[in-house]
Amino acid sequence: MAKPLVELLYNAFCIEEVPPIRRLARQYGFPLREYNIWDLDPDDQVLPHHIRGKIRRVRSGEEGFFAGACFIDGEEVDWWQGFEKPFAAASEKADG
């Protein structure tokens, strides 16, 4: 089974959680794509649908505080609950 894809959308003012996610992606061998929200246009059709949707929601003020967002295979991980468990779960799922 293919390795889960990790996508990290970050706010460069809140960078503390980024290195742990990078390390976890390396540890599990998951491919990682990173997006700096400052540089992005939510109308850019090249971006995945869930990334565009997230940018729109946080920029509208509907989602409030945005430190960053981590998606594993398109599913958002709860930023405030740590990343170890979701990565481990994704790994188990991928290993079947």
Added chain:
Amino acid sequence: MTGGRASRSLSPPPVRKPMAEIRPISRADLEQGMKGPGVLCLGSLPRSKWSDDPDLRDLQELRQRLYLGLVDKVGTCGLVAFDDDGVVGFVTFMPKATARRLGFYSLPGDDKLESTLVVACIHVTPTKRGAGIGSTLIQSVKDWAADHGYSVVEAIGEGQPQYGWHASAPFLACGFEVVRDQWHGSWCGQVMKCTTRT
């Protein structure tokens, strides 16, 4: 009777040293660094303090660039409080239009984007808490905002200690009101705002 009056007039009023001086963060602060127990994340801004961790270094450069961009655009990116020990606290802020682009919390609605200031972070070093430094910083933000044409200040805080984010209480004591509770996954913050004296 007159003697008592004279003695009162001869006694100088007690001089109370201010708890901390407040001033805007400058480009030099960001490039050369600041010293003091309350410098926290601002302490890692100058290039000389960047981590050797390759997973962090590129991000530190990005963050530095964003802070310097704010200084160039609006004159500063926040205020620092300092006393004889150096920096003992700080508050960072940005125009709401910038906060929106970064995805920082801000209240919905596109009115007053240019005339609203968003508080990003406030911190007072633990050993200096309880002396009113946080309240002074918040009041100073309101004054700075008014002086620079911002009619509204928005902030977010924790109503109950949960994640270690700054508390709502000092903002409420300085005239902010809670507009709504905002859930972010498992974390809930209180979004607040106040008008300035403009």
